[in-house]
Amino acid sequence: MMVVTTSRHPTAQEEAHARALAEELGLPYVARRGSLAGLGATAALVVTRERLVVHTAAGEIFFHPGMARPRVRELERGKPDVMVEAMGLRPGDSVLDCTLGLGSDAIVAAYVVGEQGRVVGLEAVAVLAAVVRWGLKHYDPGHDGLREAMRRIEVVHADHNDYLAALPPGSFDIVYFDPMFREPVMESAHMRPWRVLACHRPLTRATIAAARRVARRRVVVKERSDSPVFAELGLTRVVGGRKSRIAYGVLDVAGMEAQA
Ligand SMILES: C[S@@+](CC[C@H](N)C(=O)[O-])C[C@H]1O[C@@H](n2cnc3c(N)ncnc32)[C@H](O)[C@@H]1O
Structure with missing residues (x-):
């Protein structure tokens, strides 16, 4: 199950963004306490100040313009x-x-x-x-x-x-x-x-x-x-x-x- 969370020390804005994304995607929002592994999810969409990152067992997904x-x-x-x-x-x-x-x-x-x-x-x-x-x-x-x-x-x-x-x-x-x-x-x-x-x-x-x-x-x-x-x-x-x-x-x- 994928969850939505934030970086370890989120601003109020990041937390609100994470909650809104969770609602939009129909995924649970989980408040970040310590490591991502501690969330007990198979994947996590992490909202940080700089970007959105999906952490999966196979690695991270984030936007870049690539080629x-x-x-x-x-x-x-x-x-x-x-x-x-x-x-x-x-x-x-x-x-x-x-x-x-x-x-x-x-x-x-x-x-x-x-x-x-x-x-x-x-x-x-x-x-x-x-x-x-x-x-x-x-x-x-x-x-x-x-x-x-x-x-x-x-x-x-x-x-x-x-x-x-x-x-x-x-x-x-x-x-x-x-x-x-x-x-x-x-x-x-x-x-x-x-x-x-x-x-x-x-x-x-x-x-x-x-x-x-x-x-x-x-x-x-x-x-x-x-x-x-x-x-x-x-x-x-x-x-x-x-x-x-x-x-x-x-x-x-x-x-x-x-x-x-
Ligand atoms: C090979 S990637 C495309 C790469 C893209 N052209 C680029 O330059 O980054 C294919 C993407 O299409 C999405 N996709 C596959 N089937 C789709 C469908 N039926 N409707 C919408 N998106 C689809 C996949 O989830 C995947 O993200």
Whole structure:
């Protein structure tokens, strides 16, 4: 059972924040007395002055912009980004990121679409959505463009199947998926706790059909370049993957050529 608590010597504000999060997430709030192990929980969302951290048996989960930082720097230097190319992303576009995770891809997308664009990120696991929502709002990456991109992302705790079904047709220019890979590219120690808590439901053709209804221009799926998933989902156009172990399956929605 996961609980919500604070650092050892919380301010009144931290305690109120922890109580509010516990209420929002439907988890018990436990006042911190001594070590986390003493709380007798399998995992704990810990509210501190600086950040939210999920402590699990597999390690800690907290927000950081990850690869978004070097990717935005490369874009600033005029270098291409394979995800941005696969999306055909332009300033002013709207993007529905159906698998927000730590938000790195969403940050890069928000940077490219700019102030006139919109990025909504969906995350199925409530505690992960809460950690990333807080990080996107408060973390200072020390870079104006990155900070503004982070602040613009709208985080929604939802399963993308439910969310897509409730949207009117043509609601977003791009609908994007980066599901948990069946075989992780690298079993990095850093990602291990995330893999434990994340939603592992595989994408289905029904989800891609729902995304196609909602997308005005493209549906894009990130996967391992050697993955059978692209063929299984009917994504015949694959971008990238020659020099990288990652590739993007692209579904052009009818009429896209006319709009491009
Ligand atoms: C590989 S991570 C995404 C990483 C992200 N693209 C990034 O740049 O940080 C996949 C995330 O999608 C979430 N997820 C998986 N299935 C989902 C679903 N049906 N609805 C919403 N989120 C889902 C998982 O919980 C996980 O956090």
